Structure formats: structure tokens, C-alpha cells
Amino acid sequence: MDNIKQTTMEVVYSVLPITIVITILQFTLIKLPLETFFQFLIGVAMVGVGLILFLLGVNVGLLPVGEMIGSALSKTKKIWLIVFFGFLLGTVVTLAEPDVRVLSQQVDQVSGGAIPKSTLILAVALGVGVFVGLAMLRIIFNFPMAWLLGISYGTIFILAAFTPATFVPISFDSGGVTTGPLTTPFVMALGVGVASVLRGKSASRDGFGLVALASVGPILCVMILGVIYG
Known part of the structure; x- marks a missing residue:
């Protein structure tokens, strides 16, 4: 019950400010048709309920499972297995990320279908998967995060x-949407699980930074997609 109450309050505090601002604008400046304004209020209510259920599902199911999978993979002591499932899980969890699908729909509308939604989603998902696999290697071999990020972003600016x-703004937005409410908690939980089992690793030090790396992959993949389509 405490978890439900806490999650509900978090969603209310998140949704309430934008609702208040739009309501003030409605009666002062923009004055939308009442039908449109009522649709907004209904949408806010539906978003609130959806976010509560979504976040409860993440906290109850995804976070514990992600951490347990990371721990179980580390106990196998097989590097290729850890990297492969890091890639696989990073890819499939991004395919389910709501933010990625919203971006693909917007890009499809703006580009008039020149950039297919399925192609963009797949490019973003593969980018996350590859760099989650690279993040697993970083945890295992203790590569400096600053070096990896420096090389990655240097490659981005050259490309x-x-x-x-x-395609340049689309690629950077693709990196941003991967830090959504589904990918971020699962990837972080996976990294913490891997780091908590490996000898000499600190879950608080080595388990974080995965999201920073994961957001680089989609930028590179969408830029490569731009070079191909361009």
C-alpha cells in the first residue's frame, strides 16, 4: 500500500503543474474551445492513471527482475554470455519503450513517411543494445567511463x-528518448546486478553510467541511417 501511495503522489506532483499552467492559459490567453479543453482534462486523467499503473509495474516487476538477471549472468563467469544478453535485453527493452514509439510517429509525420517508423525504432533499439553490451564489458574490464564517452561523442561529432x-537533430532526440521510464530502470538494474556479483566491483560505482553509454548508441545508429538514406 505504501508503494501505491508513494507512486500515486509522484505522478500527481508530476502531472499537476502542467495541468495548472494549461488551465491558467485557457482562461487568460489561449481560450481553446471548451470541447478541446475538456479533452485535455480527460487526457490528463488517463495519463495519470496510466503512469501510476506503469510505474507500479516497473517497481514491482522490472527492477527486481533486471537486477536478478544481472546477478545470474555474472555468476556464470562467461563474458560472451553477459555481453550477448546485455545486447539482447537492451534491444528488446528499447523496442517496448513508449518514448521511442512517440518519436518514430512524429518523425514519420514530419518526413512524410520518408523515414519508416519500423526502421527508426529498430535503429534506436540496436544502438542501445550494442552499447549496453559495451557497458557490460566496461564493468567486467573496468574501462574508464570518461574515455568511452569521450571516444563515443568524438565519433558522433565527426559523423x-x-x-x-x-538527421542530426533526429539522432540526438533518439538518444534522449532512450532515457525513458522503461529502458532506464531496467538497464540500471541490470548493471547493478552484474556489478554486485563480480569480485572487486562496486554496485554504486560500476553499476551506473550505463544509461549515458546506452544513449550514445541510438545517436550513432540514426546518423548512420541518415548517411544511408541521404
């Missing part, structure tokens, strides 16, 4: 010079 201008 941006060869990417069509329309």
Missing part, C-alpha cells in the same frame, strides 16, 4: 559532418 542536416 555529424557527413550526416544530412535533417
